[in-house]
Amino acid sequence: MPLYVLLITAFVFLLVSAASYFFVKKKVFLFSVLLFYSCSVLLSHLLLLNHPVIFYIIIALLVAFPIICLIIFVFDVYRALFCIDTSFVFVVVWLLMPALFVVNLIIYVVNVIYA
């Protein structure tokens, strides 16, 4: 599969995630977030085959961290674990999701230029 297809697919799922979040469609949001991260991780992996360290840094900061934030929020909603209002995790999530897409886009463009 050409890499640009993955890039476009990730972008589409990013938009669907944003729309479903805004209009509170929980199932669509979870589904599209899952697909966005799947596409983005696969894309990063394919783009950074020769740079595993950068790949793992991206996964840790831009994938694992926001997903952990979302899991914490879900646990907090159901179990009231923290004193603080954990809804602020969405600020982190919505900063890092587009950041992941932009990072992939930059790496893709750099790859195309130097190919």
Added chain:
Amino acid sequence: MPESSKKIFISAGDTSGDIHGANLIYSLLEKDPEIKFYGLGKENMIKAGLHCLHDMSTKSLMWLHVLAEISSFYKMKKDCIYFLKQEKPCVVILIDYCGFNFYVAKAARKLGIPVIYYVTPQLWAHGPWRVKKMKKLVDKLLVVYPFEKPFYDNAGIPATYVGHPLFDEICKIGIDEGVVSEIRDRHGETVVSLLPGSRKQEVVRLLPLFLQSATVIHEKNSSVRFVVSCSEEQHYNLIDSIVKEYELPCEIIIGKVHEVIKASDLCIASAGTVTLQIAYYLKPMIIVYKVSPFLYFIARPFFVTPYIGLVNKLSDKMIVPERLMYRNDFAWLAEQAFQLIADNRKKQTCVEELTLLVSKIGKPGASEHAAEEILKLIDSA
């Protein structure tokens, strides 16, 4: 009753919380002058007799601004926990300010100290799932709006409706009619007051929007005069610098919110408790709140009530115009303001609805009822 049972820990962070806290202290002292109060508050609570562990005057922060103050909040939390451990007060009373007060509640519950929440955070508006936290951390709620009681009853938290302490404050302080007539004499026929809120961030976000719409109103009707209410003296310079950017007949009045409202024909206000004050004086108003587009996007899914204004929520219908904005929609604001100034029928309908609302909720006695409930809980503990 042992000496330790006469100590009450009380915590408030906002200006309005400080005023309600002070009134509660006065009411409790009236019933039992032996009680000693410790905790967090501002000048009003200190004046009422609070032994203040930390002055909260500079700590009315919102959203991410809290991060800049995180070390001082950590120290405050540590000091509160140390105090609770050492002094074992008979009860902990929390007033609004849930971002910090939930930590105090958690510490108190761990030590077996009963926790009462007075003026609860507006969980019914944005974050009903947080009611579980409340249930975990609090023994009793003293709620200030009638619709809050069923909301908390359904969640299984003991709640008592005591009324809104704002109306105690209004009755207690009275109003300086001299200032009201001075404002009216100085500004003539139509006075529009701009009330951007007590927090610095609110002033920065809302005042330019209010002044832009004021410019449009003034272009349409040059007899309209504007008054900006500055509730915190420390914000005067900031407000003054913003107002000077606009060439408007506009006066800034410090600390006379009630007089400013009473002298006004129309109030343009930030969504908050001030809207109840405006309702009390039966003045038509427009309620506005503004956030950045990013925060609007983040926060929008969490709003579960269709209203941002308390008066609309309490009436369960749109009795005054309101809008949550993420851009400078000053044209809408100016249009609504102009209609309420020029259209007498619309103005009259608005006043009638406010009259009906105030007849239901605008009675004093909240602080006294709250004090009774608190003493009942202390006696039963």
